[in-house]
Amino acid sequence: MIYLDNASTTHTKPKSVTTNVIKALTKYSVNAGRGGYPLSIQAGNIVLDTRQDLSDFFGLGNPNNVIFTSSCTMAINLAIRGTMQKGGHIVATVFEHNSVLRTLDDIKTKFGIDYTLVEPNKHGDIDVNEIENAIKPNTYMVITIHASNVTGHTQDIYKIGNFVAKHNLIYMVDAAQSAGHIGIDVQAAHINLLTIAGHKGLYAPQGIGVLLINNVKVLPLLTGGTGTHSASTTQPTDTPEGLESGTLALPAIMGLSAGLNYVNHNFGTINKKIAYLTRYLIDELNKVPNVKVYSKYNDVGVVSFIIDNIPSSEIADQLFETHRICVRSGLQCAPQIHKYHGTLQQGMVRISISSFNTKQEIIMAITAIKELAKKLG
Ligand SMILES: Cc1ncc(COP(=O)(O)O)c(C=O)c1O
DSSP: OEEOBTTTOOSSOOHHHHHHHHHHHHTOOSOTTTSSSHHHHHHHHHHHHHHHHHHHHTTOSOGGGEEEESSHHHHHHHHHHTTOOTTOEEEEETTOOHHHHHHHHHHHHHHOOEEEEEOOOTTSOOOHHHHHHHOOTTEEEEEEESBOTTTOOBOOHHHHHHHHHHTTOEEEEEOTTTTTTSOOOTTTTTOSEEEEETTSTTOOOSSOEEEEEOSSOOOOSOOSOOSSSTTOSSOOOSTTGGGOOSOOOHHHHHHHHHHHHHHHHHHHHHHHHHHHHHHHHHHHHHTSTTEEEOOOSOSSOEEEEEETTOOHHHHHHHHHHHHOEEOBOTTTTOHHHHHHHTOTTTOOEEEEOOTTOOHHHHHHHHHHHHHHHHHHO
């Protein structure tokens, strides 16, 4: 099998991730930090260290504002719903994933919070002038994806963040696809809410997301046990506990800790390789006459294409049946960017590369796509 669906979840994990997950299950199957006995205290310290590492890696400067969630979707929901301003307005982009789009739609229906989706310019960039045009008197928040999970195109979050800060609005960035691939400095980019998926470019197991909060008040979506202020009937307001009711997923957090450490120590090598394989794949696919490539060179390893007007699902099925190549087809949960590109019906075939993929695997994928393009064209 050749696994090229790493933007969904990275398949191969560094050994240290597996080791740490096993350690969590064998040694630390306790409630981290909630008990007064040594194992619980040690586990609690591991969680604290992981918060610190995440805070350092993303330039947050406050480990207490690193909130663990069950997924990036959950982090996005917490960020958007936890900062809602009734009767307000949000500016987002057509690149957004359904975890943002459906949340926006839901709060529009339930709380009358309207939103506007901004389209990119001809280079694929979200222009701050377009954001400015979309801002209304009741706008309180701007949301931009960092790297598109459909095309891999990356937005300039520093430029946008600077602009948003000047307007005194909340800036949220969905970094599900970019975390681990592209350096992000929350303070420098004036990001108030950064949402991260652990199981993609940070090589954690599934079941872990992170919300980084910077200089904005976030209300909890869940209430319950925090291990603090237990006599109080009301939810604590301090972070991280107030936003993390329930037992933490220690195996996933320890996996994330190891994954983050791996990325931190190998950042240059990992991402140079991904960028190289991405460029190579794009260049080769662009040579095939009836293949249309929607991705430009990018640092997140995403390459999407179609062959003539053949449904993307048919191509993905054939790639698996003939060559055991795993890719993603359809809309990749981001319908608006497909609407923008005119691929709502056909979808796109998405190849996504991890640092554990080899050039040989990419060559085999190119050969398979060329064969298919010839056969179907
Ligand atoms: C851009 C983007 N945002 C959010 C998500 C949601 O992440 P998760 O599935 O970890 O909740 C994804 C997942 O593919 C994504 O690509």
